[in-house]
Amino acid sequence: MRWFLSSIVAVVVAIGIYVGSAIVSLNGLVAAAKAGNGTEILARTDVPRLKRSLVDQIVSAYLIRTGQTRPIKPIERVLASTYGASIADALISKMLTAENLTNILQNGSLRADGDNQIVALGDIDTSKVFESLGRLSLVKPVELLVRLGDEQGAGAISLHFEGNGWKLSGLNLPAAAVQELAMGLPETKPRKG
Numbered sequence: 001m002r003w004f005l006s007s008i009v010a011v012v013v014a015i016g017i018y019v020g021s022a023i024v025s026l027n028g029l030v031a032a033a034k035a036g037n038g039t040e041i042l043a044r045t046d047v048p049r050l051k052r053s054l055v056d057q058i059v060s061a062y063l064i065r066t067g068q069t070r071p072i073k074p075i076e077r078v079l080a081s082t083y084g085a086s087i088a089d090a091l092i093s094k095m096l097t098a099e100n101l102t103n104i105l106q107n108g109s110l111r112a113d114g115d116n117q118i119v120a121l122g123d124i125d126t127s128k129v130f131e132s133l134g135r136l137s138l139v140k141p142v143e144l145l146v147r148l149g150d151e152q153g154a155g156a157i158s159l160h161f162e163g164n165g166w167k168l169s170g171l172n173l174p175a176a177a178v179q180e181l182a183m184g185l186p187e188t189k190p191r192k193g
Contacts, residue, residue, distance in 0.1 A: 022136065022144050022159060025166035027126040029159075033105035034122040038098030041105060045168040046160055047096060053158065053170035054092045061175075061182035091181065108148075108155075110177055117177040119149035121157065143169070 025044070032040035094100070095110070103109055108120035126132050137145040142161040148154050155177075158170030173181075 019133070019136070022161075022166050023126065023129065023132055025159060026124075026132065026146060029105075029168060030121055030124050030126050033102065033120070036102050036106055038102040041102055041168075042098050045101065046162060049158075049160060049167075049169035050171060051092050051096060053172070054095070057173060057178045058091070058181050061178045065179070065182055104171070110173070110181070117180075118155035118171075118174060121148060124148070145172070 029041065029044045032044060095104070104118070105121040107122070108118045110117045124132070124135070135147045137147070139145050139158065144159045144166070146157050146159060148156055155174050156172040157168055158172070159166040160169035161167075
């Protein structure tokens with residue numbers, strides 16, 4: 001019986017450390033966004049994962065826009081839309097500079113004109129622990145989704161646990177923002193086999 005209670009306590013402590021470490025990492029990312037510290041934001045970001053998450057969203061919207069509405073398998077997406085993906089990749093590479101990523105997280109603006117398209121990460125008050133906990137959703141054991149706004153479709157970020165802590169690994173944009181970014185990709189005609 002004693003080992004059973006010890007096991008339960010150990011599990012509760014492990015869950016507390018797991019969630020607590022995510023809140024601490026989120027707090028550090030929010031503080032860096034509020035301060036406009038691009039270097040700190042990049043240090044807390046898994047840039048290749050973030051880039052892949054944005055490219056996937058934009059390429060999906062691009063494929064829908066070009067009339068490829070049937071469900072597309074991941075390998076087909078890579079092979080069939082290499083052109084669109086490479087342009088989307090270049091577009092995202094420009095977005096993910098320290099200055100631009102800071103602007104996105106601090107102000108919620110994806111464009112240079114300052115038009116807000118997502119709820120800014122800097123607007124989250126991480127001092128309200130229970131409110132911060134309410135924003136978290138478990139995606140995988142090593143990935144958490146953090147809602148940016150209270151309304152549906154306000155956007156979210158993903159935190160991925162790697163090595164020594166949680167890092168920003170995804171930015172889930174509202175549908176309108178993704179469609180706008182996909183509109184910047186040139187429409188191509190599919191090649192006939």
